[in-house]
Amino acid sequence: MAALEGWQRAGGWHDAIRHFVPPPEKLYTWWSYRARDWEASDRGRRLDHIWVSQDLASHLRDWRIHRTARGWNQASDHVPVLVELDV
Structure with missing residues (x-):
């Protein structure tokens, strides 16, 4: 986790989902x-x-983690993650 956060800081990236969902709230995209x-x-x-x-962080409009997709027949253990930008 520390390495991932380091890459994020080094690149000046903004976490689009955490823009809407602050820590320490649970945030999963994978279930075993x-x-x-x-x-x-x-x-x-x-x-x-x-x-x-x-520069795009201020244009984030909405987000969605399609948790229900994990329950689909023959589903992946990962679910789709989407953000919407107002540009």
């Missing part, structure tokens, strides 16, 4: 197949990120 009921256990990781340049 090992959990019988991934939704009930609600233990995952944030493996998927969207970073924007600082």
Whole structure:
């Protein structure tokens, strides 16, 4: 995690999802197949990120992590992550 944060700072990137969801609020984009009921256990990781340049940070309009996609038939353990920019 420290290395990822270092890359983010070094590049001057803005975390588009954390723009809307402040820490320490849970933020997952991946849930293991090992959990019988991934939704009930609600233990995952944030493996998927969207970073924007600082000049785009003020144009962030909305965000979505499509958590329900994890429950689809033959679903991936990762879910789509989207941001909307007002440019």
